[in-house]
Amino acid sequence: MxxxxxxxxxxxxxxxxxxxxxxxxxxxxxxxxxxxxxxxxxxxxxxxxxxxxxxxxxxxxxxxxxxxxxxxxxxxxxxxxxxxxxxxxxxxxxxxxxxxxxxxxxxxxQTLPGCLSPAEVDRLLQVRGQDCLLDQRDQTMLELLYASGLRVSELVGLRCSDYQATTGMVRVMGKGSRQRLVPVGEPAQDCLRHYLAQVRPQLLSDADSPALFLSRRGRGLTRQGFWLMIKRRARQAGLTQTITPHTLRHSFATHLLENGADLRVVQMLLGHADITTTQIYTHVSREHLQRVHERFHPRP
Missing domain, CATH: 1.10.150.130 (Tyrosine recombinase, N-terminal domain)
Known part of the structure; x- marks a missing residue:
């Protein structure tokens, strides 16, 4: 050679x-x-x-x-x-x-966070508690997180005015004070409509908070509180791997790429300033393409 x-x-x-x-x-x-x-x-x-x-x-x-x-x-x-x-x-x-x-x-x-399969995401999102106000709030937050790929800090930092019900978009303040608009799918929009109409007014009580997602005391949530919630729900769903809020963000990006989304579009949705940051997700997409090729090509 x-x-x-x-x-x-x-x-x-x-x-x-x-x-x-x-x-x-x-x-x-x-x-x-x-x-x-x-x-x-x-x-x-x-x-x-x-x-x-x-x-x-x-x-x-x-x-x-x-x-x-x-x-x-x-x-x-x-x-x-x-x-x-x-x-x-x-x-x-x-x-x-x-x-x-x-x-x-x-x-x-750095080590990439784990990625859930679509079936595992469904199991996580289908966990139901006692149907109390906090459970409904948690369900809405998880649906929105997977639908939009937000960072946990961006999720808990959302204000009511950031959700645009008429367009189905959320306005996000990301790193470096960069704003972006992210579309939200119908399941998450349904949860948001119910949460805003039925759940948040009861959580708000006499408090006056612009935060979209509220604690039982009517105040904005912390990242730590959300981390604990998602771990508890993962256990209830029977998921044995370590689940963090970033796991859903990583799953969001991976599933988009596996279904043919353009890398530049995923970069915009994630709020990455540099395409090389988004590039780390593509190895998972290439694995998916290889599996499809091996399964369907007559001479794999």
Whole structure:
């Protein structure tokens, strides 16, 4: 097999580490494995060099490593190898800029929250309590969270004026004081209409709060209170994995992508300022596409 530009660059970098940096054989072997793993990923993307490598592709690579079960320590070492490799590529004028400089380590090394299947989401949303006011409020919040993909801070921060019943949209104040409009499906809208007409007025009592979702004392809810509620409901639904509010946000994004939503649209709905943040969800979508291909293609 003819060596590609990428193969030759990896060999040159390992030679540099051995001769110029004097790294031990064990460290060189580990770096070689890491770089070959990265090279194999790039070749799967149809690349033989580095010119088309961008931050989004690197985020996808590390997301795939997490999904494969590679531990944090191994990913930290691999990240160190790639930092040196991409610096070397710039020095050798194989790249004009280092794509890793545009990404911070926590973003690459963070663990994605778990994702529920649509059936598991249904089980969570179908949990019913004693049909008291708080149970109806909780049901509305869960329906809205899955329908919109909001962050928990955005959910508990909603004001009554943020829900636009005529258009079926909610106005959200996201990170960096950026506003966005997010559409809400019919099940969540039905819950919101009932909550606003029948539940919230009773929770409000004599208090005067602009918050959409209220506590039993008529005040705005806290993130901690919502976390406890969703964990309790997950137990009632028989879900054994750890469920957090972000699990529903992650499930929202994943299910949209699996059903053909455009990545840019999902970016807007989630309120991500950078498309590379949304890119971490695409490895799940690619898995779904692979399963569909293997199931239906005559020669999988």
């Amino acid at each position: 003819t060596a590609t530009v990428l193969d030759r660059l990896i060999d040159d970098f390992l030679y540099f580490l051995r001769v110029e940096k004097g790294l031990s054989p064990a460290t060189l072997e580990a770096y070689s494995r890491d770089l070959q793993r990265h090279g194999a990923f790039l070749r799967q993307q149809g690349l033989t060099g580095l010119q088309s490598v961008d931050p989004a592709l690197l985020v996808t690579f590390f997301a795939a490593l997490r999904h494969e079960g590679l531990g944090v320590r191994s990913r930290v070492r691999l990240l160190a190898a790639l930092r040196g490799f991409y610096r070397f590529a710039v020095d050798q004028r194989q790249l004009t800029e280092n794509p890793l400089l545009l990404l911070d380590s926590p973003r690459l090394l």
